[in-house]
Amino acid sequence: MAAHHDVWQITIELLKKKIPILLQMDRKLSLLLVVCLLTGISATKYDEFTYNGFQRSELYLDGVAEITPNGLLILTNTTRNQQGHAFHKVPLHFKNTSEGNIYSFSTCFVFAILPEHPDVSGHGLAFVLSPTRGLPGAMPNQYLGLFNSANNGNSSNHVLAVELDTISNPEFGDIDSNHVGIDVNGLRSTDAAPASYFVEKIDKFKKLSLISGEPMQVWVDYSNPEKKLNVTISPISVPKPSHPLLSSFVNLSSVILETMYIGFSSSTGSILTSHYVLGWSFKMNGQAAALNLSSLPSLPLKKHRRNLSSLIIWLSLGVVVFITITACSIAYIIRRKARYAEVLEEWELENRTHRFSYKELFKATKGFPEKNLLGVGGFGRVYKGELPTSKTEIAVKRISHDSKQGMREFVGEIASNSQLRHRNLVQLLGYSRRKGEVLLVYEFMTNGSLDKFLYDANNPTTLGWSQRLKIIRGVASGLLYLHEEWEQIVVHRDIKASNVLLDSEMNGKLGDFGLSTLYDHGSDPQITRVVGTFGYIAPELTKTGRATTSTDVFAFGVFVLEVVCGRRPIVQQDSQDLHLVDWVWKSWRNGVILEVTDARLGGDYHLGEVEMILKIGLLCSHPVPAARPTMRQVMQFLNGDLSLPQMPKGGRGITISSPEHAEELEES
Structure with a gap:
């Protein structure tokens, strides 16, 4: 109603100032002209707009989104786990009512992402077409304020989005942590590419960092006759490149409804990040107007860390101070320098x-x-x-x-x-x-390390089965990323309960990379020093000293048994070391595998799930490296996409705790 009232006021002003003769015409004829004028103004106002900076009255905002006095749209500020939406107030007609054809459209906007720390960011932002304003029920973090875990991927969403994603989420099939993607009804992009722009002089694409803090310009153009969606991006100082970053054939006939809202959505996670939009233009059935870049609002000043030149300036000032201040002050400064x-x-x-x-x-x-x-380990103290x-x-x-x-x-x-x-x-x-x-x-991880929940008698909180299963899945997902999904292979070399930390929602996160090592995919790791924690060290490490992804899998297997059984990998019993893997394997051979579960669970668990997880733990901690699964296979076991291999209960001759005999496997 407010939008129609604005149009009516504009009409009245035009009638008074531009067409006074209408006031003297026949009443019916005047009314007809008013309707025609109103229709023309509506079409112009609602099918095409340009915002070189924003005013609060022009957009519908929710979440933490706000507009600064100088016209800067802030989708998210420096708060954790939040989302923000900004939509054009009036829905637009995207379909020809009589023929049902989708209109072609074009939009252009300038955005910037300013993280609190370089190279560490929140989750990004998206340009979005949606049937509703505000996207009720949407979640922050990896869902970008667009969807939630229940509706992600549902065809009933009728949502088209172009994401500027700065976090790699394997569950959505993200290609990396710095990409542009086209999303239809969910966050598993139908097409995606690393953020880059085409440079004519070198005839190839040049990489862009979405979290550089610099303004960038994005063009989204949809041609209905071709059913093609083009997405182009470049630094603000570079004109629109001749080649789009993404050019994807997308039939939107079942996605776009007759009327849709257009706008932006963004979210943050545990890392403080601000997402900005500086300007925006849109046009139906034509090319969006170019933005007036010189009139766009300014971004806040970035907090640059001290560099070498500023250090030199600081030292120069120190020399001046040294010459001019008293001996007492000099001594004070020297003491402070020694401290810092x-x-x-x-x-x-x-x-x-x-x-x-x-x-x-x-x-x-x-x-x-x-x-x-917070704690003391073999490699340092944590505060x-x-x-x-x-x-x-x-x-x-x-x-x-x-x-x-x-x-x-x-x-x-x-x-x-x-x-x-x-x-x-x-x-x-x-x-x-x-x-x-x-x-x-x-x-900082709010709930500290996992071992405190497993072994600290003074901790009143007992982890339930669903929480333990969630932690195991999380650590497995993190290891898969380290082993296969990052640009290099990362071998952690110290996987254990004390190195798994829990956030405020009891999500398990693998930490302490003090012993980790990296090498390129396809290369042979040249590591010949045995490091790690007793009880988690794979048998072959004592022979070769070569840490590989397979030795990480062994430690993960011990960790899995540790979480299910609530027992340390090695315990003293009758003046002898009792190895957890030996004990669980013996219980498996004797057909009493479920007796090893943590008594604090009180039997409150799913029998099939517990048996599956224990089998995965035994399989990963197998003494023969070739018999162990990869972390991708482990995730497939956990997700039910791959059946566990048969594990013979005979298993004679397997001595996990005696490395020198670890590979002597007798037939069942």
Whole structure:
């Protein structure tokens, strides 16, 4: 009603100012002209628009979306697990009522994604056509504020979206963590490509980083006669490229309804990220008008980390202060420098990992006091902290690293690990370095490590079966990503319950990549040093020292049995070491496999699921590497897409706890 009232006011003004003669005409003729004028204005107003910046009255907003005083549309701000929507207030007619044909359409918009930390982002944003405004029931995080776990992929959604996705979600078949995709009724894209734009001079596509914080322009053009949807993207300073990034044949006849709302949707996860739209134009049956780039609202200033040039300026000012201040002040400054002194070498600038200042982490943890200590491991002490500016909760691990020769490789692996993005991996946010110490900064996990729930007698919370199964699935998904789905193979080398952390929703995330190593797909890992935790180390490691994805699978198998049984991998019994894998395997041979389940479960579980998970644990911890499944096969077992192989109950001669005899397998 408000939209029609606006049109009526415009009509009255035109009648008064532009066509005063109408007031003297016959009443019926005047009314006819008014209707004609109203129809013309409606078509012009609703079928074509251009926003070089926005006003609150022009859009329907919900969630955390807002418009700044200078006309900048903020879809999501620096809050976790939120979503925001911004839709054109009036629905548009996308179909010819009489013939049922979809109209061709074109849109152009400028967006920017500003993460709190470089190379770490929320989940992205999408241009969307929807039957309703606001998308009720939609969820944040990986669902981009478009769908939820129940309706994702349903044909009844009638939603078309072009996603600018900055997180790799394997469950949706994402190609990487920096891509553009076409989504029809769900988040499994019908077509997708890494974010890039075509450059005429070199006759090929050049990569773009969606989370660079720089404004970029997107064109979405649909031709109904050809049934073709083109998506083109470029930096704001580059005119529309001649080649679209995506050119996909999509028949939208069953997707688009007669009237649809158009707008934008975005969401955040655990990483603080702001998603912006600076300008937007749209036209039905024609080319959307070009935006006036010079009049678009400005983005907030980015918080750049201190670089080498600013460090030089700071040191220069320090020299001036040294000359002019008193001896007492000099002594004070020297003491402060000693406290916050860092090591920064030129080669570190080659890594794209975010580097925190030691001073920043010192203040975030309030000086690393014992009361902020989260835990102590063989590779360092972990402290809880909060970044002063963003209020982001973090976990800081302090590691001694005295080897100058290996420091460059160590920081290089930190840089690689910080680019790992998966919902079941603890996100490495960055690092700091001073003297012989490296400080790793991770996202803070509210519920701490899994082993506290399995073994801490003072912990009142008992994990139920559904929670344990969810954690096992999550860790398996994270390992599949490390082994097969990232650009390099990552061997974790220290999978265990204490390295699985739980967020506020009890989702399991694999953390502590201090021992991990990387190598290229198709290459042979050259690792000859045995590292890890006793009880999780594969038998062949003691012979060859070669850590592979198969040795990770072995440790995962022990971890699975640990979660189901609620027992550590090695326990003392009658002055002897009792190995968990031996014990479970013996129970399997004796036909009492379900007796190994954690007594705290109280029998409250699905018998078939428990038996399946225990079999997966035994299969993964098989003493012969060739008999173990890959993590992809493990996920297929868990999802019911692949049947478990027959496991003979005879199994004589298998001695898991004696590596020197581990491969002596007798026939059943």
